[in-house]
Amino acid sequence: MLSSPLKRVPSMPNPNDRPAIELTGMNKWYGDFHVLKNINLRVLRGEKLVICGPSGSGKSTMIRCINRLEEHQQGQIVVDGVELTNDLKKIDVIRRDIGMVFQHFNLFPHLTILENLTLAPIWVRGMRRGQAEQTAMHYLERVKIPDQAHKYPGQLSGGQQQRVAIARALCMSPKIILFDEPTSALDPEMVKEVLDTMVALAEDGMTMLCVTHEMGFARQVADRVVFMDQGEIVEMNTPSEFFSHPRHQRSKLFLAQILN
Amino acid sequence: MKALSLPLPAEPTPGQIRFGALRRSARLLFGTPLNAALTLLFGVLLVATVPPMLRWLVIDAVLFDPSPRACRVATGACWSFIYAKSGQLLFGIYPLDDRWRPAIVCLLILALLGWSVRPASWAPRLAALWVAALVLIFWLMAGGLGLTEVPTSSWGGLPVTLILTVVAIGVAFPVGILLALARRSTMPAIRVGAVVLIESVRGLPLLSILFVASIMMPLFLPEALLPDKFVRALVALTIFAAAYLAEVIRGGLQAIPNGQYEAAAAVGLPFWRMQYLVILPQAIRVAIPALANTIIVMIKNTSLVLVVGLFDLISSGKAALADPDWPSPAAETFLFIGAIFFALSFSFARFTDFLERRGPTAH
Numbered sequence: 001m002l003s004s005p006l007k008r009v010p011s012m013p014n015p016n017d018r019p020a021i022e023l024t025g026m027n028k029w030y031g032d033f034h035v036l037k038n039i040n041l042r043v044l045r046g047e048k049l050v051i052c053g054p055s056g057s058g059k060s061t062m063i064r065c066i067n068r069l070e071e072h073q074q075g076q077i078v079v080d081g082v083e084l085t086n087d088l089k090k091i092d093v094i095r096r097d098i099g100m101v102f103q104h105f106n107l108f109p110h111l112t113i114l115e116n117l118t119l120a121p122i123w124v125r126g127m128r129r130g131q132a133e134q135t136a137m138h139y140l141e142r143v144k145i146p147d148q149a150h151k152y153p154g155q156l157s158g159g160q161q162q163r164v165a166i167a168r169a170l171c172m173s174p175k176i177i178l179f180d181e182p183t184s185a186l187d188p189e190m191v192k193e194v195l196d197t198m199v200a201l202a203e204d205g206m207t208m209l210c211v212t213h214e215m216g217f218a219r220q221v222a223d224r225v226v227f228m229d230q231g232e233i234v235e236m237n238t239p240s241e242f243f244s245h246p247r248h249q250r251s252k253l254f255l256a257q258i259l260n
Numbered sequence: 261m262k263a264l265s266l267p268l269p270a271e272p273t274p275g276q277i278r279f280g281a282l283r284r285s286a287r288l289l290f291g292t293p294l295n296a297a298l299t300l301l302f303g304v305l306l307v308a309t310v311p312p313m314l315r316w317l318v319i320d321a322v323l324f325d326p327s328p329r330a331c332r333v334a335t336g337a338c339w340s341f342i343y344a345k346s347g348q349l350l351f352g353i354y355p356l357d358d359r360w361r362p363a364i365v366c367l368l369i370l371a372l373l374g375w376s377v378r379p380a381s382w383a384p385r386l387a388a389l390w391v392a393a394l395v396l397i398f399w400l401m402a403g404g405l406g407l408t409e410v411p412t413s414s415w416g417g418l419p420v421t422l423i424l425t426v427v428a429i430g431v432a433f434p435v436g437i438l439l440a441l442a443r444r445s446t447m448p449a450i451r452v453g454a455v456v457l458i459e460s461v462r463g464l465p466l467l468s469i470l471f472v473a474s475i476m477m478p479l480f481l482p483e484a485l486l487p488d489k490f491v492r493a494l495v496a497l498t499i500f501a502a503a504y505l506a507e508v509i510r511g512g513l514q515a516i517p518n519g520q521y522e523a524a525a526a527v528g529l530p531f532w533r534m535q536y537l538v539i540l541p542q543a544i545r546v547a548i549p550a551l552a553n554t555i556i557v558m559i560k561n562t563s564l565v566l567v568v569g570l571f572d573l574i575s576s577g578k579a580a581l582a583d584p585d586w587p588s589p590a591a592e593t594f595l596f597i598g599a600i601f602f603a604l605s606f607s608f609a610r611f612t613d614f615l616e617r618r619g620p621t622a623h
Contacts, residue, residue, distance in 0.1 A: 092528045092529075095525065095527065095528035099526075099527075100526040102522065106523035108523070108524075108538055109542065109620060110541050110619060110620060119538075120527035123529060123537060124527060153620075154620055169527075172528075
């Protein structure tokens with residue numbers, strides 16, 4: 001599946017379905033600093049969004065609000081029909097169904113790769129150990145590192161660690177996966193192996209929100225590109241439109257900088 | 261540029277090697293005037309101290325003669341005293357006919373400690389095993405249910421030291437973890453409570469806490485509510501150890517990067533499971549050297565209970581020395597007691613060394 005040629009597979013989200021994620025009039029402040037300004041975003045099931053923008057534009061903060069690693073102060077965030085509030089139980093339930101892949105992998109260094117993958121299925125989903133290990137091995141094979149199962153994260157390369165992190169998210173059978181600059185901390189020669197894994201995931205119809213500067217990846221898999229600047233969504237369009245005819249001055253400037 | 265070619269040194273013969281080693285050590289010992297002076301100084305010190313020490317320890321010492329008379333005339337150490345008084349040294353004033361009870365207690369605790377350091381036995385049932393063992397231990401020591409009752413004021417020696425150490429540290433460790441987490445809590449009442457408790461316990465000498473527990477508590481608690489003196493000292497030691505351990509564990513917690521909390525939260529691990537499965541194993545590992553330090557100090561702090569009238573190893577030693585038949589060989593007695601404390605502390609240090617080397621080394 002991963003070895004298939006990298007081609008664009010059109011997904012067909014049905015706009016009449018209940019949206020996977022819906023942000024309405026969402027605002028967030030850090031003290032006096034207005035980080036996110038009136039964010040409105042509707043993500044359909046199976047949609048792949050690439051979120052880009054200059055650093056400090058609030059793109060990471062926005063996706064971190066979706067699994068409430070950050071709190072928003074105003075507006076509404078509804079994930080799979082459930083609104084995010086201060087109710088801790090509800091937050092944990094929502095988090096089970098949202099996978100997250102971090103820039104710095106954040107694997108658990110005191111556990112082996114296999115234990116990293118089985119921890120949440122066992123302790124959050126209540127899965128039996130044998131079954132959890134079977135699932136874990138299945139996903140390790142999908143990210144092509146089943147032979148590393150009994151090593152510790154510190155013994156793996158950055159690219160391998162990030163693929164483990166993706167497998168760890170998949171082991172919870174999430175409905176949505178959030179990627180927070182998954183290739184930014186990698187050595188250049190390891191970026192491709194991680195992107196290939198993400199492309200394969202997109203081809204399987206996973207709902208994905210990716211904060212990334214990998215424009216090739218955006219062209220290849222994104223249904224929509226979201227461009228953010230200074231805490232606002234400035235432009236949102238299909239990748240072909242966005243890259244060939246950016247409408248906004250700020251988008252043009254950003255594209256000029258990133259593509260050169 | 262011309263390539264440099266160096267002549268290879270000729271293979272040394274065995275004679276040259278031996279001679280060379282001799283010359284090397286001679287150079288190390290007498291190479292400079294300062295080295296020569298230091299070598300001579302330490303040589304003189306060794307000659308002056310080692311032979312008399314050996315004479316006192318072994319050559320002139322009374323090793324096996326069981327009568328006090330031999331010790332009175334001997335110029336060396338009186339080791340037979342340790343042998344003759346071993347029962348009293350180890351078990352204090354515990355009734356003679358029942359000394360088998362504290363003996364079993366000591367063996368039981370040491371065997372359980374030996375069992376507990378094996379990684380294979382680390383499971384929840386180990387804690388259950390300890391609780392069951394402690395019930396058995398208190399029954400053996402205190403009596404009742406078929407055994408003669410022995411009040412805690414008659415307990416003494418090694419079992420007292422072992423029980424105080426194991427229970428105080430065993431209870432203080434989880435309490436310390438809770439206090440450390442409480443001090444980092446975002447809930448003000450919990451955080452302030454932890455700070456007040458930790459800082460007031462750390463601000464007081466252990467001696468004064470023991471005095472409060474043993475002398476002041478009876479002044480304002482009715483007798484029916486007053487726990488036994490041994491239990492009061494145990495609680496005082498536990499609270500003291502918990503405050504110190506809490507700060508050490510908090511240090512470990514601060515070393516854990518935020519990403520670990522986020523990754524654990526992102527998969528939906530609730531607070532306590534996140535702490536137990538992800539954060540604490542890493543934090544405690546970071547804190548191992550400091551934890552070992554605190555715990556070793558606590559092992560020796562247990563001897564301070566003698567000030568409130570409990571007979572630990574040191575008080576039993578003092579009591580044994582009071583026998584007028586013997587010439588009161590204090591140095592020998594304290595060497596013996598010191599050896600027991602050293603064995604306990606050193607074994608624990610080796611255990612923590614093993615823990616540090618275990619598990620992933622790279623991060």
